[in-house]
Amino acid sequence: MEERIELPEAEGAERKIVGFFCRECAYAAADATGNARVSLPPTIRSVLVPCTGRVSPLHLLKALADGADGVYIAGCLVGQCHYREGNLYALDRIEFARALLESVGVEPERVRMFTMSAADSPKFVEAARKMHETISNLPPLQRK
Amino acid sequence: MRCGVFLCECGGNISGVLDLDSLADATRGSGGVVSISRNQFMCGTEGRRLIEQAVEDRGLDRIVIGACSRRFQGPTFERIARELRLGENAVAFANLREGCSFIHRDEPAKAQRKAEKIVAAAVARAGFQSDLPRGRTFLHRSALVVGGGIAGITAAEELAGAGIDVHLVEREQSLGGYMARLSKTFPTEDCAMCSLAPQLTGAALEPRIHIRTLTDVTEISGPPGEFRVKLRQRPRFVSEACVGCDDCTPACPVSVSSEFELGVAKRKAISRPFANAVPSLYAIDKRGQAPCKSACPAGTSASGYVALVAEARFDEAYRVASEPNPFPSVCGRICTHPCESACVRGEVDEPIAIAALKRFVADRVGPETVVEKAPLVHSEKVAIVGAGPAGLTCARDLAKLGYQTTVFEALPVAGGMLKTGIPDYRLPKDVLGREIDQIAALGVEIETGQRAGKDFTIDGLLADGYGAAFLAVGLQKSSEVEIPGAELEGTLRAVEFLRRLNLGEQVQVGDRVVVIGGGDVALDAARSAIRLQKSSGREPDVTLAYRRTREEMPALDEEIEQAIEEGLKVEFLVAPLEIVGKEGRLSALKLQRCELGEPDSSGRRRPVPIDGDFSELEADNVVFAIGQDIVADFLQGCEGVEIAGSQIQIDPDTLMTKKTGVFAGGDAAATGGWTAIEAVAAGSRAARSIHNFLRAEALLEVWPAKDVEARPDADELAAAEVGQRTAVPLRSGAERRGSWEEVVGAYSEEQAIAEANRCLNCAVCSGCESCVRACPAGAIELDQVETIEELAVGAIIVATGHKEFDARRKRPLGFGRFDNVVTHSQLARLLAPSGPTAGELKRPSDGAVPKKIFMLQCVGSRDCTSSGNEHCSAICCLFATLHASLIKQHYPDADVTIGYTDLRAPGKSHEEYYRLVQERGVRYVRSRAGEILEEPDKSLLVRFEDTITRRKNEELFDLVVLAAGLEASSGTTEIAHVAGLQQGSAGFIKEYHPKLRPVDTQRAGIFVAGTAQGPKSIPDTIAQAKAAASRVVSMLSAGYVLTPAQVASSDVEQCIGCGICEEICPQSAVALTAGDSPHAVVDANSCRGCGICAAECPSGAMTLGGFSDEEILAEVMV
Incomplete structure (x- = not known):
């Protein structure tokens, strides 16, 4: 990988994190968070998917390739997927993407998976903040 | 693309943070955007008009909505697009509210930049969106209502009234739900059952309502309008013939805690929860078969006779024990009792002494039981060869089926190995004799001294009019011993040694005896040798030599222990190598030391010789107990029967040999272990198979299907008090050594009853079949099985209700630990005229009427700790007020205190009712309870803080009632999973929209009513049930629905x-x-x-x- 340029923490260096949220649990928790007026880092960009099982490795990698510094999937608790095992498929694909990234020298922690119930807004907030923190502590993702 | 962007201010919710004009400016340049508008409420009529106008004027084919989350107003805009003939997929959404303005209020500049990106993303997405084809689904005019409480009943009635067929499904045995358990209802104080009973009867009589109880919904598939639903109905074991006479419950010996009475009373295994139950049939709580029954080769309902012994019903217990087994007294002594190994009580402390109980009851009732000759029904005669347990059981069972049977026995006495193999100190001969006599009394002919192949032949019998024969010849000789010196004088074979001894021949042993083997036969030989030595005045010197260790020994543990007590010496890990002789007579035994190696095919670790490690034991006799072989002389004149590896070859399904009409079983054709109980089981199976053969029809199951095994759940096991089994009397080892008297004594009546009461009732129903005998209507059907049914319904209402918060989770409050801490639901039962105390308030510990009562509110509700729920359970303030009022009216002197957090009495007439009850003298204290302690007299010391005066108090009460809150029932959680519904906090079903669509769920065509949706009172539940029914009616009245677009x-x-x-x-x-x-x-x-x-x-x-x-x-x- 090419050498990274140390960028000063300036306005221009604002990061972008794409979150794929399932409509059954995570997006519901996101809406609950909004309704409760809880502040979240503006880096997070939410994308609604019906089930985390809809998200393919292509979506994860394309997001990184085209401008995101981090990407995560948030879905139902393990065992409580509304489509039985969609979140387990998602977990597999996250692992796949992480391995792929690692093999080309990109930090695998840029890609993560979180699970939560529809009612668990605090867990949603925690996931968003954790993701923001992780990505803020990493340099912007360099692309060719 | 011609795209219009519509930005919603949301009454300031969005525009208060985002500058929408500047957002519009930033969006203007995006490709394909031809129009941008904003409005205060895009979801309102004005917004709709704006969209319509723009579509018409600017020829839009795509719409981008910048507003709230798609999860809220998405359907509104999709519908507009559909109605404007753009198709619902013409709309893209930019989540400017939950996704931006709400969460970035403190960073408006960043929020603005993010909003621009979100809108641009939506515009880009719109460019890829295309119309989605949709089909039509025609609607079934029927509905499924899940849950038969007041919500479900009300909804079903409402739907039936609209001419819709309703399938009302309830998992318990009766409709009624929680309301049936209440005594009275607030604020009118009218009796709950008086309101409910007419509803129950109405539902039962309404022809459009199809009630299914004991039923779970296991699958919901298909689209709204034609859902396919799979129902699993558990067997009731009682047919429609039940007349509700209640003759069965006194006959049932099993009592367990009653779910309907919420643990404040017991019920029988056969029961009906309350008098007005719908359906009015009783039901048997039979959860499969107890592990003891599964473990018994003969399928004896051990739990059945144990339950009957516990009730001192010995005659009936004897019936249960002797029906599958003609040798209950014998097996009560010498059975290997696999039932005890399987007994779940063994996981708590020690297994029930099932064999000892069987012996007790068989010895007590057996001798006085008069057996009458069984009537002959069939003309065929059956010959049985061998009068051991297999042969005699087969003869008995065939005699009971109406056949003439003759048992041919080579020896001069009947009994087989029970007689010739087992010494008197374990099985007195009169006990065996009595049970054989009872078999003969049925009309079974036993001809002793008749050896097959010599005195008669099987072929001869078949030619002579016998329709079938059963070979139960056993394994009558010891296996060949293949070590040098085996032929020397003084070596003995265990089977032959024991046979001579038990037939009364004079047998002597030398001063030093070594027995080789580790099974029961080896121990019988060893212990007999000890007795022979002792009774001829010598000090016993008997050594058992076994190749493996104690752990691998197949003999029963108690046998080994008793033998050692009697002075048996045991050498482990030695294998016989050679018998050393002097002048033709043995003098010593040379042994090879072994160690344990890999497990062999039997799963036991194989003994492996240690090179060069030998030892020698001086001996006068060596007894080999290393296996048995068949004596095949019966094959003479028995053309076609084959033997391989000491076993007669049979078809395991029918037990028939290679020769038609000739069957075999027991040790000579084993299908299990070589034990007495296996032989009994084989005899029974053979009898059934022979009956089928002779009747040329599969009338009886040769191998009865086994029911699933049932066991108490982990909670019940944890709650079982740890004790120990009642010891059987046992004479001391020293006293036993020289005596042939029976070693093990019998239980007294009191001991037997105490021991039987330790049973955990694994399957609840014990399988004793007392109810079958008691029922005058013949309604008991123990062979009913679970049924699966599939239905097509147009819509579904979920009314699966709530459960009470488990107050044990609040440990300091003592619920579950202290007798006199109860919940309001339990108190409702104690106050109900139809309850276990007939409405008298009696405290659980001593039945005394409590004078001072403390009611603690908000148990598990309004509680932010991890052990409680955050929500207010809504009904508890009034529920406690009602109960306090009822107590005050019944017992004016009672002192009732309600300790509340905040008193909440909204709802019609509730505040007035609260005032009235205050006037009745109920004390309300705003307080927080710390802990509850139990005094020696079972009164309760409550420590609480008065949250108005801030004073800490301690007060003694006779009874404490906890207002345990409401949580979603397990049925609610299950249906949520089956139907794919969302659950919110405490598991309640999430509605589609909390205000606008309060009875719709996230899944189209499925609606929710009652406490499955959240805590609420009965009137609110009924209103909601009617609302849900109305939603179903309006949906089904449309005739068809479109298939979903997003597929x-x-x-x-x-x-x-x-x-x-x-x-x-x-x-x-x-x-x-x-x-x-x-x-x-x-x-x-x-x-x-x-x-x-x-x-x-x-x-x-x-x-x-x-x-x-x-x-x-x-x-x-x-």
Whole structure:
């Protein structure tokens, strides 16, 4: 990988994190968070998917390739997927993407998976903040 | 694309943070955007008019809505698009409210930049969105109502009134739900059952309501309008013939805690929860078969006779014990009792002494039981060869079936190995004799001194008019001993040694005896040798030599222990190598030392010789107990029967040998271990098979199907008090050594009853069949099985209710630990005139009427700790007020205190009722309770803080009642999973929209009513049930619905037919076409649009409508 340029923490260096949220649990928790007026880092960009099982490795990698510094999937608790095992498929694909990234020298922690119930807004907030923190502590993702 | 962007101010919710004009400016340049507008409420009429206008004026084909989350108003805008003939997928959403203005209020500049990106993403996405085809589904005019409480009953009645067929499904045995358990209802104080009973009867009589109780919904598939529903109905074991006379419950010996009475009373295994139950039939709580029954080769209902012994009903217990086994007194002594090894009580402390109980009851009732000759029904005679347990059981069972049977026995006495193998100190001969006499009394002829192949032949019998024969010849000789010196004088074979001894021959042993082997026969030989030595005045010197260790010994533990007590010496890990002789007589035994190696085919570790490690034991006798062989002389004149490896070859299904009409079983043709109980079981099976053979019809099951094994759940096991089994009297080892008297004594009546009461009733129903005998209507059907039924319904109402918060989770409050801490639901039972105390308030510990009562509110509600729930349970303040009022009216002197957090009495007439009850003298204290302690007299010391005066108090009460809050019932959680519904906090079903669509769920066509949706009072529940019914009526009245737009579809050209989608689809909505080039086809009615298939598809043929790769990526990339 090419050498990274140390960028000063300036306005221009604002990061972008794409979150794929399932409509059954995570997006519901996101809406609950909004309704409760809880502040979240503006880096997070939410994308609604019906089930985390809809998200393919292509979506994860394309997001990184085209401008995101981090990407995560948030879905139902393990065992409580509304489509039985969609979140387990998602977990597999996250692992796949992480391995792929690692093999080309990109930090695998840029890609993560979180699970939560529809009612668990605090867990949603925690996931968003954790993701923001992780990505803020990493340099912007360099692309060719 | 001609795209219009519509920005919503949301009454300031969005525009208060975002500058919408500048947002519009930033959006103007985006490709394809031809119009931008803003409005205060885009979801309102004005917003709709704006959209309509723009579509018409500017020729829009795509719409971008910048407003709240798609999860809220998405359907509103999709509907507008549909009605404007753009198709619902013409709308893209920019979540400016929950996704931006609400969460970034403190960073408006960043929020603004983010909003621009979100809108741009939506515009880009819109460019990829295309119209989605939709089909029509015609609606079934029927509904499923899940849950038979007041909500379900009300909804069902309402639907039936609208002419809709209703399937009302309840998992308990009766409709009624929680309301049936209440004594009275607030604020009117009218009796709950008086309101409920007419509703119950109404539902039962309404022809359009089809009631199914004991039923679970296991699957819901298909689209709204034609849901396919799978129902699993558990067997009731009582037929419609039940007249409700209640003769069965006194006959049932099993009592368990009553679910209906919420643990404040017991019920029988056969029961009906309350008098007005619908259906009015009783039901048997039979959860399978107890492990003791499963473990018994003969299928004896051990739990059945144990339960009857516990009730001192010995005659009936004897019936249960002797029905499958003609040797209960024998087996009570010498059985290997696999039932005890399986006994679940053994996981708590020690297994029930099942064999000892069997012996007690068989010895007590057996001798006085008069057996009458069984009537002959059939003309065929059956010959049985061998009068051991297999042969005699077969003869008995055939005699009971109406056949003339003759048992031919080679020896001068009947009994087989029971007689010739087992010494008197274990099994007194009169006990065996009595049970054989009872078999003979049925009309079974026993001819002793008749050896097959010599005195008669099987072929001769068959030619002589016998219709069938059963070979139960046993293994009558010891296996060959293949070590040097085996022929020397002084070596003995255990089977022959024991036979001579037990037939009364004079047998002597030398001063030093070594027995080789580790099974029961070896121990019988060893212990007999000890007695022979002692009774001839010598000090016993008997050594048992075994190749492995104690752990691998097949003999019963108690046998080994008793033998050692009697002075047996044991050498482990030694194998006989050679018998050393002097002048033709043995003098010593040379042994090879072994160690344990890998397990062999029996699962036991194999003994492996240690090179060069030998020892020698001086001995006068060596007894070999290392296995038995068949004596095959019966084959003479028995053409066609084959033997291999010491076993007669049989068809394991029918027990028939290779010769038609000749069957075999017991040790000579074993299908299990070589034990007495296996022989009894084989005899029974043979009798059934012979009956089928003779009648040329499969009338009886040779191998009865085993029921699933039942056991108490972990909670019940944890609650069982740890004790120990009642010891049987046992004479001391020293006293026993020289005596042939029976070693083990019998239980007294008191001991037997105490021991039987330790039973945990694993399957609840003990299988004793007392109810079958007691029922005058013949309504008991113990062979009923679970049924699965499939229905098609148009709509579904979920009314699965709540459960009470488990107050044990609040340990300091003592619930579950202290007798006199109860919940309000339990108190309702104690106050109900139909309850266990007939309405008298009696405290659980001593039945005294409590004078001082403390009611503690908010137990598990309004509680932010991890052991409680955050929500207010809504009904508890009034529930406590009602109970306090009832107590005050019944017992004016009672002192009732309600300790509340905040008193909440909204709702019609509730505040007035609260005032009235205050006036009745109930004390309300705003307080917080710290802990509750139990005094020696079972009174309760409550420590609480008065939260108004801030004073800490301690007060003694006779009874404490906890207002345990409401949580979703397990049925609610299960149906949520089955139906794919969302659950919110405490598990309550989430409604589609908390205000606008309060009885709709997230899944179209499924509605919710009652406490499944959240805590609420009875009037609110009924109102909601009627609302849900009304939603169903309006939905079904439309005649048809459109299939969902957002479904998967596969491109025939691209599909490679790999079948991954078919395999992974959670709805089984995808199938491959048949033929040479299969491709995937999606059933749009079953697909629920998750998209797992689209992500897994390796060829890219599968896509999800509304969520194609292009649509998703467009949002990601901007």
